[in-house]
Amino acid sequence: MIALSVRLDALERDTSLREPERLHERSDALDWLDSCLAHGLATAAGDDLLRQRAEVLVAELQAVDDALSAQIRQAIRRGEGEQILRHWLTPARSRHDADDCSDRYDHLDHLLCEVLAIRESGEPIVPVDEGMVFYQPTPARHIVDALDRLALDARDVLIDLGSGLGHVPLLAAIWSPARCIGIEWQQAYVDAARQCAQELALTQAEFAQGDVRHADLSAGTVFYLYTPFNGDMLREMLARLQAEARRRPIRLCTLGPCTAQVAGESWLLSDGASRKGRPAIFHSR
Ligand SMILES: C[S@@+](CC[C@H](N)C(=O)[O-])C[C@H]1O[C@@H](n2cnc3c(N)ncnc32)[C@H](O)[C@@H]1O
Incomplete structure (x- = not known):
């Protein structure tokens, strides 16, 4: 005492x-x-x-x-969010130093949650199909790292495949001039992310409910995957993304265990800058 x-x-x-x-x-x-x-x-x-x-x-x-x-x-x-968030969410403020590649959360995540103030609608979370991974947000320092390296411009369309509560498209819409889309299986998460976008006047951020395996991906130039699924579902999605890449150059940004499988795809080239546990970026050949 x-x-x-x-x-x-x-x-x-x-x-x-x-x-x-x-x-x-x-x-x-x-x-x-x-x-x-x-x-x-x-x-x-x-x-x-x-x-x-x-x-x-x-x-x-x-x-x-x-x-x-x-x-x-x-x-x-x-419309002045980028500058202020760059100040507050700089990785230098993270509790974990630049070499910490873990998926631990810290006070940057706490601040991001307070800023986004996402409220779940209370709608039930529906059962997931085999291969789908439950919701877990990308740690804020990894989102910032990915956005800095992706340097999205106004011609980019970011699609978060399995966007959960929408942290990545919402932050990307604040951070860049790109159109940012989240596709998510859980209606409750989609409703919550949409409400946040509306409250923060983020007109570039859009959210759609659905199974990404059947979603329209034709607008995307950058696809983000925080290991939303594994096994056959991941293989199926990579085949769909490869088909998209035959029509236009695309980039994939991945985090978590799916990165190893994505790295083995012969139609993709790594940007070479990734370390284990940090977001990885791949370009279609
Ligand atoms: C690990 S979380 C990632 C959330 C978000 N991308 C982020 O980084 O903050 C995976 C999300 O993918 C969603 N998901 C899994 N399979 C899906 C599918 N086939 N279609 C749409 N969403 C899916 C889950 O509901 C979950 O919210």
Whole structure:
């Protein structure tokens, strides 16, 4: 209890935590306070005062994050989102250094979630077919890495195959002038992503519900796959993408286990810049 009190004292005194720039440190403090409140302070006897102090500090720090995300949301609505997100989501701010190729999440993901403020519609999640992978968002630092390297321009059409709650097309629509499309099997995710695009005035971002195996891919110049499926389904989709590549040059950006299979496709050439665990980019030959 004494150690806890000492750390709480130190956090209360550290006024720098209220500076928006101290995102990382604030996130660490909030994680620690949340876990104290959940595990220790809420149950131990005689710690009412400590608990109240922790709750006040959580509210104060959360208010700083709320104000920051409100400011970023306003900038996005004004069409100035790229500059502000480049500042806040720069990989240099990530808890994981540039060589960390894991799929762990950090405070950049927390900030992105607050900025997008995606609310699920409450519609049920329907069972998935064999081979379909359940929803897991691409970590924010990997999206930023992919978007920087893809350098999408106004002629590009990005299609996220299995877009989940839409983080990739939404961020790409903020970050670039490209048209950004998400195709997703779960209607509830599509509704939530559409609502977010509408609230942030992201007219370039579109979402469609459906099985990507039967979707119209003819507009796409860049296809993003965060291992949405595996086995036969992945083989089938790669054959469809190869057929698209006979009509026009396309690029694929992949993350996760599907990358190894994509890398074995003879009609694709790697951009050579990828490290294991980071997004990989391939061009059709
Ligand atoms: C690993 S998540 C990736 C989500 C998103 N692309 C991202 O990176 O944040 C895979 C998503 O693909 C969707 N999915 C899987 N198979 C699909 C299919 N055949 N058609 C459409 N969506 C599919 C799942 O519902 C899930 O939301």
